[in-house]
Amino acid sequence: MVIGVFDSGSGGLTVLEALIAAMPDRDFLYFGDHARAPYGTRSAEDVYRSTLTAVDFLLDQGCRLIVIACNTAAAVALRRLQQTWLSARAPGARVLGVHVPLVEAITGTRWRDGAAVGPMRERPRRLAVFATPRTVASRAFTTEIALRAPTIRVIEIACPGLADAIEANANDETLDRLVRGFADRLRDHPDVRDGIDAAALACTHYPFAESAFRRALPPGTDLLLQPRLVAAALADYLARNPDLDSPGTGRLRLLTSGDPARLDGLLERLPASLRQFERVALASPA
DSSP, X not given: OEEEEEESSSTHHHHHHHHHHHOTTSEEEEEEOTTTOOOTTSOHHXXXXXXXXXXXXXXXXXXXXXXXXXXXHIIIIIHHHIIIIIHHHSTTOEEEETHHHHHHHHHTBOTTTOOBXXXXXXXXXEEXXXXXXXXXXXXXXXXXXXXXXXXXXXXXXXXXXXXXXXXTTOOHHHHHHHHHHHHHHHHTSGGGTTOOSEEEEOSTTGGGGHHHHHHHSOTTOEEEOHHHHHHHHHHHHHHHOGGGOOOOOOOEEEEESSOGGGGHHHHTTSOGGGOOEEEOOOOOOO
């Protein structure tokens, strides 16, 4: 079985790298919608239509299990896609969102049944969530965390331009300046006068700026990143759903809707095996 991984651009490669490390015998197909990026500042309907097109494409490629490795797409489009389209389009296929393992780790509870789960020793009292403007506007993290752990105070900070800067392979000085501005906005928030316990990077591009966040946030802040959380959650999901799991040979194919030559700069930060993209053209589903 080929596992599909989809992102609006290159951020999902941080998740893909962790998935391959955790499950080296699985076959993966990655699609980055670079031609339509960024998703984080677009309307909810545009995000939904682009996500539907990408998932439809991956289903056509034979992927019966797809990970949406874009928080904006997952927060805005996943539930609607699952409830109104997927069962008719591909009965038995599964589409999972990258935001789910992060919410589970923050709250210490499993998404569907509330069972204890997660690596955090205790729930944070005050949590900062750094995400794209569209993800923040969806209030997905605030809503889902409140359902499972209503005592956690969630402060969502929109980070306009950060994913774009990362995609453009901005230098460390530029990333530091941008992230300091978002950290200053957090410090000025009235709900964090006594500080925060943890911060979540809720965009799969942001691990590329992990060092900038660590420099900008108070020392000792528990920083949650998605790649390893998602990899562990997917391995657990496959163990609980063996009908969806069939080990392959470790094959990998990387596809983009954009120009592969324009990806070279950022991809230099990744292993050579994650740099060879093919260009594909997508048609919107009927």
